[in-house]
Amino acid sequence: MSNINLIIEERAVSIGKFMVGRLLPFRQKRMVGPFIYIDHMGPVKLNERENFDVLPHPHIGLSTLTFLFEGSIMHRDTLGNAVEIKPGAVNWMTAGKGIVHSERTPEYLRHSDKNMHGLQIWVALPKELEQMEPEFFHIDAGQIPEWTEDGLQFKLVAGEAFGHKSAVPVYSKLFMIEIKSSRRQTINIGHELYGEAGLYILEGSVESDGNIYLPKQLLVAKESSLCEFIIEANSTIYIFGGEPFAEERFIDWNFVASDIDLIKNAKQKWMDQSFDKIPGDEIEFVPYPTFNKK
Structure with a gap:
């Protein structure tokens, strides 16, 4: 990316017994467009005694997007949905x-x-x-737009870009794009982007102005319209971004809002356990943390 403003490294964070690499929020950059939270889960191999269990927990003021490369997760919610997500599909709640x-x-x-x-x-x-x-949608892998251009494989996971529109029903102008390379080449896609943009390296590397950037790094652009870089062979990257909101967003644990009182009310409601219960998963829950580092 020819106009890198900030480099964000993954930070190890515990979610229950599971460690993830957190990219957003970051103290110097709370959001990229409307994206306010990005966690990289794994890769990890779990044995027959280990399982991925994120207990019932609440959200307000946001949409969650789950996108797997390996494995499987059973999603359950208070709307009564019980849906298994597999690699390539999208859960949008x-x-x-x-x-x-x-x-x-x-x-x-x-x-x-x-x-x-x-x-x-x-x-x-x-x-x-x-x-x-609240709403929930499951989008099968076959519904996600994919195309090949100049030897690159593109996938529009969410939003609009390159004249394509994802089946994920988003509520603001945004994009989440997967790009896979088979050879080293220069990419210039700034004319396809808008608002703010960040480039996340999953596999391989990218080069900009003679500097090499590696996996677990999120490169935040000064201007999305100047998004040009060299991608190495056999690399996989994700471009996130879109139009930012005019108002500040507050974040406290799993709650996001432009009005801090909405968060205070949700916090109290969760502490009182007056949110609806999940059918089939009513017993356990994640307590509101007494000390919050997010």
């Missing part, structure tokens, strides 16, 4: 005024070895939609 969900290893995999690798993302909602009714 809009919390709005409030939803509770859990993410666990499916029952049929709980007593065998399994792999886990993927991205967990939050996208803030526009101010006027922060209190909308």
Whole structure:
């Protein structure tokens, strides 16, 4: 990327018994466009005694996007959805005024070895939609736009770019693009982007102004319209971004809002355990943390 403004390294964070690499939020850059939270999960191999179990927890004011490279997760929520997500598909859950969900290893995999690798993302909602009714959508891998151009493989996971529109029902102008390379070449896609942009390296490397950038780095651009870089052979990268919101977003644990009072109310509601319960996952839950580092 020819106009790198900031380099964000993954930071190890514990989610229950599972470690992830956190990219956003970052103290110098809380959001990239409407993207407010990006976690890289794995890659990790779990044995027959280890499982991925994120207990029931609440959200407000955002949409979550789950995208797996390996493994499988069973999503359950207070709307009654119970959906298994596999690699290449997208789970898109809009919390709005409030939803509770859990993410666990499916029952049929709980007593065998399994792999886990993927991205967990939050996208803030526009101010006027922060209190909308919650929703959930599962988009199969075959519904995600894919195409090849100049020897590069593109996938539009969410949003709009390159004249394509993803099936993921987003609520703001954004893009999440996967690019895979088979050879070393220069990419100039700034004319296809808008708002703010960040480039995340999953595999391989990219070069800009003679500097080499490696996996687990998020490169934030000064201007998305100047997005030009060299991608090495056999690399996989993700471009995130879109139009930023005019208003500041507050984040406290799993709650996001432009009005801090909405977060205070949600926090109290969770501490009182007055959110709806998840059918089939009513007993366990994640308590509100007494000390929050996010």
